[in-house]
Amino acid sequence: MTKTxxxxxxxxxxxDGRAAAMSESEKLLYRSNLLGSDKRVTNYGGGNTSAKVMETDPLTGEAVEVLWVKGSGGDIGSMGMDGFATLYMDRLRALKGRYRGLAHEDEMVGYLPHCTFGLNPRAASIDTPLHAYVPRRHVDHVHSDAIIAIAASVxxxxxxxxxxGDDIGWLPWKKPGYELGLWLEKFATQNPQARGCVLESHGLFTWADDAKDCxxxxxxxxxxxAExxxxxxxxxxxxxxxxxxxLxxxxRREIAARLMPAIRGLISKDRHKVGHFDDQPAVLDFVGSQMLETLAxxxxxxxxxxxxxxxxxxxVDFDPARPDPDATIAGLARAAEDYRADYATYYDRCKHPDSPALRDPNAVVWLVxxxxMITFALDKAxxxxxxxxxxxxxxxxxxxSAVSTYQGLPEQEAFDxxxxxxxxxxxxxxxxPKSLAGRVALVTGGAGGIGAATAERFLREGACVMLADIDQDALAGARQGLAARHGADxxxxxQMNVTDEHQVARAYAEMAVEFGGIDILVSNAGIASSxxxxxxxxxxxxxxxxxxxxGYFLVSREAFRTFRTQDIGGAVIFVASKNGLAASPNAxxxxxxxxxxxxxxRCLALEGAEAGIRVNVVNPDAVLRGSRIWQGDWLDQRASTYGTDKEGLEEMYRQRSMLKRSVLPEDIAEAAxxxxxxxxxxxxxxxxxVDAGNVQAFTR
Structure with a gap:
């Protein structure tokens, strides 16, 4: 990360030691990653960087000038070499002859694929002309807070x-695109002493003929x-x-935990959304300030x-001097509806005959x-x-607002x-979207074989997962492995003991703050004795x-409470056992x-149906691999009961089944x-x- x-x-x-062995394109990546590693330079996915590099044309074998520029949808802080679009500069210059004027500038994007160098599949972004036509080899475009504070002043x-002074220029607001690229070229050509340009309400462009200098x-x-x-x-x-x-x-976290499931339910009627809570000092300064109602x-x-x-x-209508979360929650539905109506009016006011249809009118950012600050989107990241x-x-x-008067982007420009x-x-x-996108799951016994496999399956389908377990060390290990494969977000x-109702309530509050609520409960925590x-x-x-x-009652009761607050249904899966239907000796x-x-x-299925809450059971049998239950005394006791040793127990269970197959954690996860x-x-x-067949466990 960038130090300060x-x-x-x-x-x-x-x-310099690292950069010495790099090619020009590799220096571009190095520069990009350094700049993108600090959000004060530019935000995630924001800004772009470029370099004009001499390359060998694969058809002619001749040296040609190629623009390397961040491709569409990339992030300069985390991208690799494959994140750059590559385009012939002579073809980009030739595009000027195809430009028919401002009313037609969007069509220029369609020409960019014809400029591609090296069969590169990375699509070029709308900002490509802003880099191509600046008469310098290296160009940076970033969205620094300090620069935009100046650019957004009246x-x-x-x-x-x-x-x-004359070192950095200024251009008035212009929507990114081909025309702005020509403006920037004109400025840089007419002001050869300038090392960059501030774009009103937008950001900063800088340039140089050397990667490090840029x-x-x-x-x-x-x-x-900033200074x-x-x-x-x-x-x-x-x-x-x-x-x-x-507060x-x-x-603060307690209030957020109360509000977030209520908000989530109001904005997830069509598609489930996931929440994020932020109470860093900058946010608290703003939401508690005199200027909140003016600036927001x-x-x-x-x-x-x-x-x-x-x-x-x-x-949000909340008074921290006299906190009343119940009253605030009671007013959220009206606040959400008013926001949606205001957004629809904004759309109607600004739309054009060919505008796309109205998108989701719900608020993304909720200030309390x-x-x-609470934010909601279709996924956690x-x-x-x-x-x-x-x-x-x-x-x-x-x-x-500290040095001038802040101005937002004009409404029509923002809409466009x-x-x-x-x-x-x-x-x-x-x-x-994946099948569980936007869903939030709690998996108890999450550090064990079945719990971890279930979390893995849900994560592959786009869900967010809260792992709960009484074993702190095993829990941390399970989370680390899952986060490495599916992302920390x-x-x-x-840590939760399912028999302690205070710990259970705390776990749900943590889940509400981290993700906004819950959609799926997999009650899997277990022990076994013989x-x-x-x-x-x-x-x-x-x-x-x-x-x-x-324990299953306590985690289900808390899930039902959140489900009813959200009012968008839910699913509960109990991981039970074949032994819940078929008696077993010495157990x-x-x-x-x-x-x-x-x-x-069964009782919960009756109670939850009217609210769209489904409750079902998975009955495993003899899931030995990865299971912490099948360690120590239980394994010894069951081996003794059936007159075999530890090594022979899994084979005994396999042969006992009708299908003669072992049952694995992944099988239970698939059922869940x-x-x-x-x-x-x-x-x-x-x-x-899911027991490979056991006639005594047939439900009918």
Missing amino acids: LAADRLENLWD NSRALTAEIF YLTTLEVINTA WLARRSAGKPVFGGVARPT EPAQ PMGTSCPDHFLRTKIRPLV PGVG TARISGEFYVNAINVMRGA IEYWLLEEAKLQRMPK AVRCV APVEDTSLAMWNKNMDILST SAYCTAKAAEIHLA YFLASDLSAKSTGNILN
């Missing part, structure tokens, strides 16, 4: 001149702006001063911001005074990134970017009943508790996925045996 100097300035991280041109120029310009802002705003109250108190951290409705300025946040947030973009917008508003036909085409190219864990009835102690009996019956406590678990599921997904949308109160 004193006073929070960006540090030069360029390593007198941004005068401020730019005051700060940078990188250093970008850092220098951003640091100069100037710091001097000019020193001693001034942030956002006009404090208007509302900030303590634990209370003005909207964001940078196009990269409002494409992910919508142009305006929703400010004294508490923080997007919800988090949307929040990060709004933090960028907060930083911009903070800087601009949000509903840009080129942006719509990009959305239409996105892959079809989608996996959380919480003893003749005369040797079964009361403690053994109670432990089985506590974990396998009471009366275990078998009885499992039978109680199955009957609890079926019962959690819409594949079983019309099934509740069912028992699905």
Whole structure:
């Protein structure tokens, strides 16, 4: 990650030793990754970088000039070499002859594939002309908060001149595209002394003829702006001063946990959404400030911001001086409806005859005074990134309002970017959502074989998963492995004893803050014991009943409470056992508790049906591999009961089954996925045996 100097300035991280062995295109990637590693330079997916490099033409063998530029949809902080589009510069220059003027500039995007060098499949972005026509070999475009604070001020041109003189120029607002590329070329040609240009309400372009020089120029310009802002705003109250108190951290999370499932239910009627909570200092300064009601409705300025946040947030009616979450929750439905109506009016006011249809009108950003910011999107990563973009917008508003007057992008300009036909085409190219996209699952016993396999299956289908287990070390290991394969955004864990109702409630509160609520409960926590009835102690009996019956009740009760708050249905899957239907010798406590678990599921299926809550059971048998239950005493006891040793027990179970097959954790996970997904949308109160066939466990 990018380190910082004193006073929070960006540090030069360029390593001459590393760069010495790099080609020009590799230096471009190196520069890009360094710049993109700090959100104060540019936000995730924002900005782009380029280099004009001499390459060998694969057809003629001659040296040709090729533009390497970040491709469409990439992120300069995390991209690799395959993230760049490559285009012949002579063909890009020839495109000028095809340009028919501003009214037709969008058609120029269709010509870019004809300029591709090297059969590169990476699509070129709309910003390609802005890099191609600047008469310098290396170009950076970033969305630094410090720069945009100046660019979004009403007198941004005068401020730019005051700060940078003739070194950095200024261009008025213009939607990104071919025309802006020609503007930038004209400026750079007519001002050869300039090292870059501020684009009003947008961001910064810098350039040089050397990769390192370009990188250093970008850092220098951003640091100069940040230092100037710091001097000019020193001693001034942030956002006009404090208007509302900030609650303590634990209370903020408690309020967020109450609000997020209610909000999630209101905005997930058509497609499930996932939430993210942020209460960092910058957010708290804004939501508690005198200027909240003035600045929030003005909207964001940078196009990269409002494409992910919508142009305006929703400010929740909450008074941290007299917290009343029940009253706030009671008012959320009206607030959400008013926001949707306002958004639809904005659409009707600004739409063109060929505009795409109205998109989801729900708020993305919810600001809660004294508490923080809540964001919702179709997946966790997007919800988090949307929040990060709004933090960028907060930083911009903070800087601009301290030294000048902040201005958002004009409404029609914002609409024309949000509903840009080129942006719509990009959305239409996105892959079809996975079957559990937007769903949130809690898996108890999540560190064991069945729990981890179930989490893996859900994550592959796009769900977010909260792993719960009593074993902290095993839990951390399971999360680490799943996050490595599926990304850290989608996996959380919480230590929980299912027999402790306070721990259960806390786990659900954590899940609400981390993801916004719950859609799927897989109740899988378990133990097993084996003893003749005369040797079964009361403690053994109670432990089985506590974990396998009471524990399942407690986690289900809390799930039902959240399901009803959200009012978007839900799915509960109990991982029971063949022994809940078929008696087994020397296991009366275990078998009885499992039978109680199955009957609890039937009762819950009756209660939940009217609310769209489905409750079903998976009945495994003899899942030995990866199971912590089949370790230690239980394994020894069952081997003794059946007169075999540890090595022979799995073979004995396989031969005992009708199908003569072993049952694996992945088999149970597949059954849980079926019962959690819409594949079983019309099934509740069912028992699905996954036991390789056992006639005694037949349900009829």
